[in-house]
Amino acid sequence: MSLLEVKDLQVRVEDREILHGLSLVVNKGELHAIMGPNGSGKSTLSHVIAGKPGYEVTGGHILFNGADLLEMEPDERAAKGVFLAFQYPVEIPGVATMNFLRTALNAQRKARGESEYSTPDFLKKVREVAKSLNIPQDMLRRGVNVGFSGGEKKRNEILQMALFEPALCILDEMDSGLDIDALRIAADGVNALRSPDRAMVVITHYQRLLNYIIPDFVHVMSKGRVVKSGGKELALELEESGYAKFEDAA
């Protein structure tokens, strides 16, 4: 059984169809890159997998470990191991990062019938991960993402990924707004989390990110469909030719 199976997915936002029959299969241990021009539906796919309201699925299905993902609330999906690293992580003033992390982690554990983390164990774990991602302690005391730079926000997403240990990580435009140093730190964080038990889907507009995070598979999206799939060399081909010829193909 595949970890994630997206089959013939059709999605509308208000009156406009964004995805017109998209299919994608992701197995444990694999890293897939989804590339495509703006407006091709990449972010829509990530939002629908995570359960963001406002999207209407009019056809197809998404199975996660064989279970119907579309029937689940967003928090159930998270507890079952779906993690979306946001393109634009929101700022939540008044909710301290540390409090947020502990509440979220314990909510997931509770939903899975696991015991809650004790405070010392939790703190130890957060500090270890934060250190490896170069996240200073005072950032954890601030409101979630409040006053964080673009790079800090992305590192905070990866921190959560490391803490929650999801089975499926979807990284939506992780490279947007990052300079090259920030990108390298974030990519190192992602690479450290690659494992045979975990799959990743990296959504990106540019090939640049894939110099740091090497994919097993590359899919090109255009106009709401996957129009071409291949190995990592497909990304290089795209870099040379641009998206235009794929758009024609769609």
Add this chain to the structure above:
Amino acid sequence: MNVAAAKVGTRDALGEAFARTRDRLPGTGQVPQTRQLAFDSFVRRGLPHRRIEDWKYTDLRALMREVLPPALAPNQTAFDAAAKALATHAIEGARRLVLVDGYFAPQLSDLANLEKGVRIRTLRELLESGAWPSLHRRTVTEVINPKADQDQSDPMIALNAAMMTDGVMIEVAPGMRLAQPLHVVHVATCARPAAMFTRSALRLGKATTATLIESFIAANDAAIYQVHHAMMLLVDAEARLDHVRLAEDSRDAFNISSAAVGLGPRAHFNTFALTTGAGVSRYQMFVEFAGEGSRVETSGVNLLNGRQHADTTMFLDHALPNCVSREIFRAVVDDRAHSVFQGRIIVRPDAQKTDAKMMTRALLLSDEAEADNKPELEIFADDVTCGHGATSGALDESLLFYLRARGLPEKEAQALLIQAFVGEAIEGIANDELREATMAAAQRWLEARS
């Protein structure tokens, strides 16, 4: 019965209640006569209704449909029920002063080892001695303006003056630094539906500091009850008062409370009000800056659901120059509840260099929830810094989704955002213990909700 009859009905019923109980109300000497004057003053204006601007959103002719008989003096069953309720609302380290069903309860109060310079009496004692606890008695300070006597200006304070039976009267001598917070707790245990009329006062002498918490709670099986309360706070020159009011009455209770505050020169008053309880409530605070250079920080939170109606009204009267005031108010309104915030700041012609700011925000959790925010600035001086703002809206969907995508169920995600929303007001509480006690009270509301 038609509506007009019902409107007159409550006032007449109060008249009958006063006529029936007046001979049994505590007080000698001038007290009975003063009660009569206060009652006449109430009758002249009647119950406040929507055509009176200050009561526009809290029409007592519609909301106060019945007059309940005066509460009976508590028996042992009542004290036991009160003790149980007190246990879950204790504030560590505070000196507790308890009123059960409107009667001071010495056996539940901490009266031992009273600091030298602190005097605590009951209102009943005071009235029985023929004294009248009025704001303009000038026992503490010369600066309180007699015109500020709220007995004459607000009908519900006048009604309270006519009917009041008990309360705690606290005086703190000049220069005292009261380390232990004072916690005045009103517990309703009422075996039968009842009304209580209480009045308390705290007078801080020059350059004293003190902390006061007021709580309104109910025993689990209390019958429906009505609270009519007045609090008088006098903060003399250079004194500082930290004050928190936690109104956690039972869901079918009715609570009309007033606070009249007089501030001497260079006084500092930090006050916070939380309302989570009662079916119908109004908390109205009148602050008079009666000396130059004083400072007020006032904040408040209404957390409401079901069909609750809660009105928080703040009148700040900048009568003299060089005073500062800050107001922060937050309302969280669910179901068909109704929250009202009125903040009026008056800057009188002499009050140059006044610095007054007010911000109120409401969070609406359902389509039928209602929040009325009415900030009012009346400025008669020309060299001042004043501002106000008001917003209302729903929870931010993008924040909710972010939290849910991290595993928080909907109610928990909402709770976290609500906590953050009200936290901005609760952070205004300067005293750490009071802030924590308030957070705990807000938490009780959130937990009851989920």
